[in-house]
Amino acid sequence: MHKGMKDLEESLLRTDGIIEVHDARVPHSGRNSELYKRLVGGHKPHLLILNKSDLADPHYVNKSMEYIQIEQPNTQVVHTSLMSIDMKELTNLFGRLLQQIVESPRYTRRSSIEYNIVVCGIPNVGKSTFINKLRNLFANKASCERVGASPGVTRSMSEKVKISNRPKVFVRDTPGILEPRLKSANESFRLLLTNCIPIQQRELSDIIADYGLFLLNKYEQQRLYMKYCELDRPTDDILTVLTAIAKLKKCTQVYGNKRGYDLTGAALHFINEFNKGTFGHITLDQDILDAMEQEKLSDTNLFRASSGRIKKSI
Numbered sequence: 001m002h003k004g005m006k007d008l009e010e011s012l013l014r015t016d017g018i019i020e021v022h023d024a025r026v027p028h029s030g031r032n033s034e035l036y037k038r039l040v041g042g043h044k045p046h047l048l049i050l051n052k053s054d055l056a057d058p059h060y061v062n063k064s065m066e067y068i069q070i071e072q073p074n075t076q077v078v079h080t081s082l083m084s085i086d087m088k089e090l091t092n093l094f095g096r097l098l099q100q101i102v103e104s105p106r107y108t109r110r111s112s113i114e115y116n117i118v119v120c121g122i123p124n125v126g127k128s129t130f131i132n133k134l135r136n137l138f139a140n141k142a143s144c145e146r147v148g149a150s151p152g153v154t155r156s157m158s159e160k161v162k163i164s165n166r167p168k169v170f171v172r173d174t175p176g177i178l179e180p181r182l183k184s185a186n187e188s189f190r191l192l193l194t195n196c197i198p199i200q201q202r203e204l205s206d207i208i209a210d211y212g213l214f215l216l217n218k219y220e221q222q223r224l225y226m227k228y229c230e231l232d233r234p235t236d237d238i239l240t241v242l243t244a245i246a247k248l249k250k251c252t253q254v255y256g257n258k259r260g261y262d263l264t265g266a267a268l269h270f271i272n273e274f275n276k277g278t279f280g281h282i283t284l285d286q287d288i289l290d291a292m293e294q295e296k297l298s299d300t301n302l303f304r305a306s307s308g309r310i311k312k313s314i
């Protein structure tokens with residue numbers, strides 16, 4: 001991932017704007033703060049797309065945008081579901097970035113007649129989906145020539161796609177640039193649960209499913225998993241959930257000369273359903289956003305107290 005950042009840093013010299021795609025369910029976890037500090041820093045137009053908002057809690061999607069905007073005032077933050085985005089929304093979204101790019105100073109790139117945009121983000125957040133959608137949107141236009149693979153066909157890494165002739169604009173994908181060290185175990189689990197980090201060992205899936213169940217209970221989202229697993233009350237016992245899924249989905253395996261429930265298979269099934277939204281719209285980072293809100297409130301109270309307008313702070 002260090003290499004990803006280094007490659008991106010080099011390619012930024014030839015870049016006029018950055019589109020970062022991230023999963024709206026984890027607006028805080030896994031975002032590479034170095035990207036903003038080292039690469040964007042107010043010099044390059046930066047659009048952050050919080051994607052997969054169809055799976056996130058709508059209330060927290062708005063909160064996430066508000067907090068990111070406070071931390072990164074030079075970033076334009078939007079949320080969408082690239083899976084179901086329509087042509088009009090995509091045209092608007094891209095138009096906003098293009099306007100920002102064309103209006104920004106280009107420094108060493110002043111003499112270049114073409115505009116280059118890089119799309120970056122951690123794995124599995126929807127970068128390819130975005131590029132393919134753009135390609136499909138612009139491919140039919142006579143003013144636009146195609147570079148690389150055909151529309152809708154999976155493109156190779158770093159393929160350059162021409163999406164506009166006047167001005168000449170190219171979009172390029174970059175490898176995932178996840179932070180080399182994750183900040184906490186919670187953050188790692190959130191990224192594993194949302195598939196932003198691939199689950200390397202199948203055997204770990206029950207621990208990840210257990211973490212998913214923990215979050216569903218913590219955020220009081222029990223109704224849908226209870227219904228799915230046909231349970232009559234919430235539980236914090238992952239074995240109860242996995243056994244119920246294994247029974248319902250007939251996940252079995254032969255152990256020695258006996259057939260038994262395949263709980264690892266059931267755990268993978270649970271994670272898959274979690275990512276399809278079967279257990280509800282969940283923002284995994286909502287505790288972080290709530291804590292930020294508390295902090296903001298107490299800051300406001302401190303400020304008011306020191307200004308003398310309010311005597312008592314919480």
Ligand SMILES: Nc1nc2c(ncn2[C@@H]2O[C@H](COP(=O)(O)OP(=O)(O)OP(=O)(O)O)[C@@H](O)[C@H]2O)c(=O)[nH]1
Nearest residue numbers: 051052081082083122123124125126127128129176
């Ligand atoms: N529910 C939902 N799924 C989405 C959305 N956008 C993309 N996906 C799915 O997310 C998965 C990953 O999408 P990709 O476009 O391959 O993500 P990527 O960032 O290019 O992934 P890497 O190549 O691994 O870095 C795919 O299964 C997509 O169908 C969305 O808005 N909502």
